[in-house]
Structures are given as C-alpha cells and as structure tokens.
Amino acid sequence: MSKNEMIAMLLAGGQGSRLGVLTNKIAKPAVAFGGMYRIIDFPLSNCVNSGVYNVGVLTQYQPLRLNKHIGIGIPWDLDRKNGGVTILAPHVKAGVESGEWFMGTANAIYQNIEYIDANDPEYVLVLSGDHIYKMDYSQMLDFHKKNNCAATIAVLEVPFEEACRFGIMNTREDDKIYEFEEKPENPKSNLASMGIYIFTWSKLREALIKDSKIHSDSDFGMHIIPKMLEEGENIYAWRFKDYWKDVGTVESYWQANMELIKTLPSFNLYEDFWKIYTNTETQPPQYIAPTGHVKKSIVSDGCEIYGEVINSVLSPDVIIEEGACVKDSIIMTGTVVKSGTVIDRCIIDEYCVVGKNVNMGFGDEIINECKPKIYNTGITVIGEHSTVPDGVTIGKNCVVHGKTSAADYNDSVLESGKSLIREEGEL
Numbered sequence: 001m002s003k004n005e006m007i008a009m010l011l012a013g014g015q016g017s018r019l020g021v022l023t024n025k026i027a028k029p030a031v032a033f034g035g036m037y038r039i040i041d042f043p044l045s046n047c048v049n050s051g052v053y054n055v056g057v058l059t060q061y062q063p064l065r066l067n068k069h070i071g072i073g074i075p076w077d078l079d080r081k082n083g084g085v086t087i088l089a090p091h092v093k094a095g096v097e098s099g100e101w102f103m104g105t106a107n108a109i110y111q112n113i114e115y116i117d118a119n120d121p122e123y124v125l126v127l128s129g130d131h132i133y134k135m136d137y138s139q140m141l142d143f144h145k146k147n148n149c150a151a152t153i154a155v156l157e158v159p160f161e162e163a164c165r166f167g168i169m170n171t172r173e174d175d176k177i178y179e180f181e182e183k184p185e186n187p188k189s190n191l192a193s194m195g196i197y198i199f200t201w202s203k204l205r206e207a208l209i210k211d212s213k214i215h216s217d218s219d220f221g222m223h224i225i226p227k228m229l230e231e232g233e234n235i236y237a238w239r240f241k242d243y244w245k246d247v248g249t250v251e252s253y254w255q256a257n258m259e260l261i262k263t264l265p266s267f268n269l270y271e272d273f274w275k276i277y278t279n280t281e282t283q284p285p286q287y288i289a290p291t292g293h294v295k296k297s298i299v300s301d302g303c304e305i306y307g308e309v310i311n312s313v314l315s316p317d318v319i320i321e322e323g324a325c326v327k328d329s330i331i332m333t334g335t336v337v338k339s340g341t342v343i344d345r346c347i348i349d350e351y352c353v354v355g356k357n358v359n360m361g362f363g364d365e366i367i368n369e370c371k372p373k374i375y376n377t378g379i380t381v382i383g384e385h386s387t388v389p390d391g392v393t394i395g396k397n398c399v400v401h402g403k404t405s406a407a408d409y410n411d412s413v414l415e416s417g418k419s420l421i422r423e424e425g426e427l
Contacts, residue, residue, distance in 0.1 A: 004083070006141055006198070007054040007121045008047050009109055012040055012066060012129030018249045020374040021383035021401050022349060024423075027059065028248070029129035030066040032315050032332045032350070034260050034269055035300040038069055039247065041278045042134070043127045044076045044085075049274055050137035052125060054083035056115055058108050063089065075279045083119070088112050105195075106218035110208040116201065124204055126197040126220070132256055132267065133244040134274050140198055140238050150203040150233035151225065153177065154196035154240050166192035167221045169237045177235045180225050191237055193221065194244060203233060243267040251377040254347060257313045257330050261296055283316050291322045307339070315350070329361070338390075345396075348382040355390035363395030366417035375399060375417075383423065 016028025023031065029040035040057075047055050055078060059066055072078075073085035109116075109126065116124060123144065125137055135154070144152040155169050163184070169191040170179040181187065197220060207228055211218045218224065229235060243266055247253040259266055269276055283301035288294055292305035299305065302317040307324035315333040320326055323339040334351040337343060341354055344361035348354065361380050368375035375381065375397040382388065383401030392409045394400065395416030402422025406412065414420055 004054060004119050004121045006052060006123040006125055006137075007056065007083075007116065007119050008043075008052050008125040008127055008137075009112070009116070010040075010043055010047075010055055010057045010127045010129050011105055011108060012057050012059055016130060016248065018374060019247075019253060020250060020371060021381055021399055022250075022253070022347065023062075024383060024401070025062055026065045027061050027063060027129075030062075030069060031247075031253075033132065033247070033253075034257060035298045035313050035315050036280055037269070037276060037278045039132065040066065040069070040129045041276055042132050043129055044070075044073075044078070045274075045276045046133070046135050046137060047125075047127075048076050048078065048277070050135075052137055053078065053080060054119055054121075055085045056088045056112060057085060057129070058088045058112065060089070060108075063087075069279050071279060075277045077277075086115070088115060104215070104217040104219040104222075106208060106211065106220045106224045107216065109204075110212050110218060113205065113208065116205075121201050124199050124201050126199065128195040130248065131194070131244060131246055133240075134242065134267075134276075135196070135240060135244075137198075140196075143236070143238050144198045144200075147176075147236050148234060149198070149236050150200050150228060151235045152198045152238050153225070153235065154194040155191040155237045156194050156240050156244055158190050158192045160187065160190050163187035163190045163192065169193060171237050175237045175239065177229065177237055180221070180229060182221055191239070194240060195220075203228070250347070250374060250379050250381060254330060254345075254377075254379050258311070258328070261298055261311060261313065263296075280316070289322070292320070307337070332384075345378060346380045346382065349384035349386070351384060352382050352386045352388070354382070354388045355392070357391045358388055358394070359392075360388070360394040361396060362393065363416040365396055366415070368397045368399065368417050368419060370419045371399070386423075 012029040016023040033039050078085035168181045168187045169177050170188045171177050245256045247256050286299050286303045289306045293308045295310045297309045298313045300316040303314050304319045306322040307320040310327040312326050312329045314331045317334045318331050319336045321339040324337045324341045326343045328345045329343050330347045332350040337354045338356040340357040346361045378396045380398040387403040389406045392412045394414045397417050399419040
C-alpha cells in the first residue's frame with residue numbers, strides 16, 4: 001500500500017452516555033479497557049498493523065484525556081513527518097463567523113474535507129473509536145478494489161432475533177448491497193453494519209457536498225449510504241467473522257473485560273503477530289505479597305496485592321490491602337481498596353479510595369431509580385476520584401460519585417438501585 005493510497009478517519013468524539021458516570025469527564029474511546037489499554041487503542045493498532053499510517057482522529061466531547069493519551073502517536077508508530085496521526089477538532093472556517101460541532105458521522109467527515117484533500121488519498125477508511133476488535137483493513141481494501149466499489153461496508157452476522165437493534169445490509173448472492181434498513185422491525189437479513197467503511201474518495205467527496213445542502217446532521221447510515229444506493233453506486237458488504245464488541249453499555253463493557261480472563265479467551269490481547277499498542281508510563285512490576293492471592297485475573301504493572309483478587313481486571317497502580325477481596329470486578333488506575341472490604345461485580349473508576357470494611361455489590365437486584373436504562377444488570381459503578389468511607393454497605397445497581405462521608409449514607413447503607421452523587425455531572 002502506498003503512503004496515501006488510503007487514509008483513516010477515526011470518529012472518536014462520542015460521549016458514550018450509556019456508560020453513565022464512566023464517561024462523565026472523558027470521551028468513551030478514552031475509557032480504560034483490559035487493564036492497561038484504552039478503547040481507542042484497538043482501532044489505532046488495527047490501522048498500523050494494516051499498514052495505514054495516516055490517521056485523522058476526530059474529537060469532540062471531553063477530548064483532553066484522549067488527546068493526551070494519543071499525543072503525537074509514538075506508541076503506534078504514528079509520529080511521522082509524512083502522515084502519522086492528526087487530532088481534528090471542530091473549528092471555525094475562513095469566512096465563517098462561528099464554528100459548529102460535528103453534527104453527525106458524515107458531517108464530521110464533511111467538515112474535514114480540506115484535511116483529506118491535502119492528503120490526496122484514493123480511498124478513505126472511516127472508523128469508530130469505541131469498538132473492541134482486531135481487523136486487517138488491507139484485506140477489506142483488496143475486496144473494495146476487486147469489486148470496483150464506491151463504498152464497502154464491514155458487516156457482522158448477528159442472531160436474527162437481535163438484528164432489529166442494528167443497521168442491516170440486505171445483499172444479493174455476491175454480497176452486493178441493494179438495500180439498507182436502519183433497525184428494521186422485520187429484518188430480511190442478519191448482516192449488521194459495524195460502522196466501518198471504505199469509500200472511494202472521489203465518490204464520497206461528491207456525496208458529502210451534495211448532502212450538506214440538505215442535512216446539517218448528515219449521517220452515513222441515515223443519509224449518505226441510502227442516497228448512494230438510490231443513485232446506483234456499487235456498494236458491497238465485507239463479511240467479518242472474528243471477535244467484535246461494542247462496549248457501549250455498562251453490562252457490555254463489564255462483560256467484554258470479563259471475557260479477557262477466561263482460560264481460553266475469545267479475544268486474545270497478547271498475540272505477537274497482531275499487537276495492541278498503548279501509551280503507558282514505565283511502571284514497577286506488579287507485587288503480590290505473601291498474604292495476597294490472585295485467581296484468574298488480569299493484574300497490571302504497578303499493582304500491589306495484599307488481599308484477594310478473583311476473576312477481576314485491575315489497571316496499573318491499584319492497591320488491594322490485606323483482608324480485602326475483589327471478585328468479578330473492574331478496578332481502574334490508582335484506586336485503593338482498604339482492608340476488610342469486599343467488592344463483588346462492580347466497576348470502580350480511576351483514583352478512588354474505598355475505605356475499610358466496606359461491602360459493595362450486595363443486596364437485592366433493584367434497577368437504579370434515577371437511570372434505569374443504564375444501571376439495570378446488578379453492576380454497581382463508582383465514578384473517578386470518589387471516596388467511600390469505612391464500614392458502609394452499597395447495594396447492586398448503585399452509583400457513587402464524589403467524595404462521600406459516613407453522613408451521606410442512611411445507617412451506613414446505600415440500598416440497591418440508589419445513587420449518591422457529590423460531584424457535578426451526569427450519572
């Protein structure tokens with residue numbers, strides 16, 4: 001692949017509101033995953049492993065930590081004079097009094113036409129920044145060229161009973177797409193769009209300019225692809241048959257992390273031939289004390305384990321004190337779990353302190369009363385930089401955010417389905 005035969009445009013500006021308090025202050029692609037990684041590491045690593053070395057990252061919601069993580073792209077070998085990684089934020093254009101937010105997936109690409117033109121690619125790869133998977137985009141490009149496509153859409157076969165949740169591609173026998181249906185009640189096929197597209201740039205450029213005159217919130221699934229099909233453009237589905245996960249909900253995020261610790265994981269983070277790269281500071285090695293016990297878990301560098309860790313994922317610099325037990329949980333960077341505390345099926349965000357003799361994740365299965373669509377599968381979530389005082393009990397489907405004290409708990413208990421917020425922001 002020549003340098004600018006294909007460039008990637010990585011959409012990383014999403015809020016990820018279904019992750020609740022976990023994305024209160026950071027964009028979804030910057031959320032930690034699998035211990036030492038962040039979600040955006042996966043599409044970035046796929047790019048370099050596929051030979052795509054020119055990547056525009058489109059940011060919008062709470063971009064500070066994401067921008068800091070990406071930096072100039074050194075961990076992914078994207079610190080290049082010709083190409084490399086470029087952060088693309090909403091901006092004011094010449095001759096326009098004010099700027100505007102990216103209003104849709106296609107609108108975000110439209111607002112960066114000048115950037116793409118400056119790189120003069122033949123093809124443009126459009127990616128989402130918030131999925132967990134490994135994919136060789138060069139194979140998809142070969143398919144695109146072989147079929148002389150205007151657009152190629154990566155698809156995944158999903159169970160028919162779940163197809164109504166996705167954008168569905170209806171194809172002929174040769175996988176040429178003749179119809180796109182967004183979340184159909186009665187799907188004709190089970191080929192779900194993965195939100196991964198390769199476009200011939202001349203075709204996409206023309207379509208974006210046309211659509212901008214009609215829709216200010218232009219979207220690939222709702223506007224661009226249906227219009228290209230209507231106009232008879234050659235669009236094919238490229239079938240992906242490996243692991244792919246949208247970690248867009250608290251349950252799916254927790255589940256994807258738990259899948260990593262199986263004896264034979266369905267998604268392997270440690271294959272030499274397809275490495276996942278990340279921006280990590282040099283850490284001391286993990287330390288498991290004589291009193292410590294770890295079973296079937298991921299424990300990152302810099303962790304100190306004096307207690308018990310079972311079926312859990314720990315990011316760097318986590319401390320589990322003697323007598324504490326963490327089970328079926330995700331504990332993120334810099335969090336301290338003090339002695340005597342028991343944590344079961346919880347997600348604890350970065351730099352939290354959980355006091356002594358706390359019981360968390362126990363009680364009745366009651367859906368959260370403030371955010372029932374987000375916290376409804378029994379998982380309790382603690383937001384970043386939170387403090388939980390000694391001796392309290394926190395139930396299931398609870399949310400805690402901020403520096404809480406004993407006075408914030410009713411008889412030292414936060415019942416299942418309750419929220420305790422001492423920090424401004426979304427639950």
